[in-house]
Amino acid sequence: MANADCPAIGVFDSGVGGLSVLRELRIVLPRGNLSYVADSKYVPYGTKSPELIRDRSSAIVRFLVDHRRSRVVVVACNTATTHAVDLLRRDYPTVPIVGTEPAIKPAAHATQSGVVGILATGATLAGERVSNLIERNTEGIDVVTQPCPGLVEQVEAGDLSGPVTIELVRRYTQPLLARGADAIVLGCTHYSFLQETIRRVVGPSVTLFDSAAAVARQTAAVLATARADGVPREGAAPDGHGVFFTSGDPRLVRPVLETLWGEPLAEVRQLAL
Numbered sequence: 155m156a157n158a159d160c161p162a163i164g165v166f167d168s169g170v171g172g173l174s175v176l177r178e179l180r181i182v183l184p185r186g187n188l189s190y191v192a193d194s195k196y197v198p199y200g201t202k203s204p205e206l207i208r209d210r211s212s213a214i215v216r217f218l219v220d221h222r223r224s225r226v227v228v229v230a231c232n233t234a235t236t237h238a239v240d241l242l243r244r245d246y247p248t249v250p251i252v253g254t255e256p257a258i259k260p261a262a263h264a265t266q267s268g269v270v271g272i273l274a275t276g277a278t279l280a281g282e283r284v285s286n287l288i289e290r291n292t293e294g295i296d297v298v299t300q301p302c303p304g305l306v307e308q309v310e311a312g313d314l315s316g317p318v319t320i321e322l323v324r325r326y327t328q329p330l331l332a333r334g335a336d337a338i339v340l341g342c343t344h345y346s347f348l349q350e351t352i353r354r355v356v357g358p359s360v361t362l363f364d365s366a367a368a369v370a371r372q373t374a375a376v377l378a379t380a381r382a383d384g385v386p387r388e389g390a391a392p393d394g395h396g397v398f399f400t401s402g403d404p405r406l407v408r409p410v411l412e413t414l415w416g417e418p419l420a421e422v423r424q425l426a427l
Contacts, residue, residue: 160185161377164218164227166211169197169310170407171344172230173414175254178370179228180396183377187395189222191425192411194402198306199233200275200342207277211238212245213427219249222397225380226250228373230343232274236281250376255283256341257363259291264361265337269296271330274341276301284341298333302326302342309344312410315351323348323355331356340364347414399425 163186165176170192179186191214193199199207211234218224227249229235229242235253242251256278261270270292278284279299288297305326308319330338338360340346346364353362398419400407408422 160187161226162187162189162222162224163373163377164189164191164215164222164224165230166191166193166214166218166227166234167231167343168192168199168210168234169194169306169344170410170414171306171309171342171346172228173411174343174346174364174366175228175230175369176396177415178366179373182370182374188397189218189224190396190398191218192398192400192402192407194310194400194407196401197310198275199231200277200301200306201303202277204237204277207234207237208241210234210427211242215242215246215249215251217425217427219246224249226252226373226376228252228254228369230254230369232256232278232341232343233281236278236283250380252369252373252376254343254365254369255287256339257365257368258284258287258297258339261337261339261361261363262292262295264363265295265335267334267336268294269298269330269333269335269337271327271333271335271338272297272299272341273302273305273326273330273338273345274299275306276303278341296333298330298335300326300329302345305348306342306344309347309414310410312413314347319348319351320355323352327352327356331360335360337361337363398422401425401427 239253313319404422
C-alpha cells in the first residue's frame with residue numbers, strides 16, 4: 155500500500171485541456187498518484203448535447219473510481235462541470251468531485267474599466283452555472299461573453315501559436331476589447347495553453363484570469379479535510395505516479411500530451427468506455 159499522504163486522484167477532460175489543471179495539481183500535490191483521462195474520441199464537449207456530456211462524464215468517473223481507485227475526482231473541464239457535476243456528486247456521494255468554473259469573481263474584483271470578458275465554449279456559456287456566477291459576482295460590472303468555436307480543436311492539434319490560432323484569438327477577443335474589457339476570463343481549460351498567444355493579441359493592458367491553480371488548491375483542501383476526517387487516502391501506484399488514458403488513438407494523442415505536459419510519457423493507454 156502506498157503512503158496515505160499520496161492520494162489517488164482522478165482527473166478528466168474532453169481532451170488535453172485538463173492538463174493545465176494537472177500541472178497545477180503536480181505542484182500542490184507532488185506526491186499524488188494521478189490518473190488522467192482525455193476523452194479525445196468525443197472532443198470537443200462544447201459542441202455536444204448535455205445528455206452526451208453527462209453520459210461520458212459518468213462513464214469516466216465510474217472508471218476512475220472503480221478501476222483506478224481514485225479517492226477524489228477533478229472535472230478539469232468547464233463544460234463537463236456545467237452539465238454533469240451535479241449528477242456526478244449525486245451518484246458518488248462518498249467521493250469528492252471537484253469541478254472547474256470560470257474565474258469570474260477575481261476578474262470582477264480586478265477590473266478597472268468595469269468590463270469583464272469571458273471566453274468559453276458555447277455549451278459552457280449556455281449553462282446555468284455561468285449565469286449564476288455572473289449574477290452573484292458582477293454587480294455593477296459589464297460582462298461580455300464570447301463563444302470560441304475552433305479554439306479547442308487548435309489546442310488538441312498542438313497548434314498554440316500558428317496563423318489559424320492567432321486569427322481565431324483575434325476574432326474572439328476583438329468584441330471584448332471593443333467594449334473596453336481590461337479583464338478576460340479563460341473559461342475553458344484548453345485556453346490556458348493559449349495564454350501567451352492571447353497576451354500578444356490583446357496587449358499588456360488586459361489581464362487574463364485562469365482557474366487551474368484555484369482548482370488544484372481546492373483539490374488539496376478537499377483531500378486535507380478528508381484526511382482530517384479519518385478517511386483513508388491510499389494511493390493506487392508508487393508515490394507521485396502519473397498514468398494517462400485516452401478514448402482516442404494514443405498514437406495521435408500522445409505527442410500533444412507530451413508537449414503540453416512538458417515531459418515524455420512512458421505510456422498513453424487506450425480506454426474504451
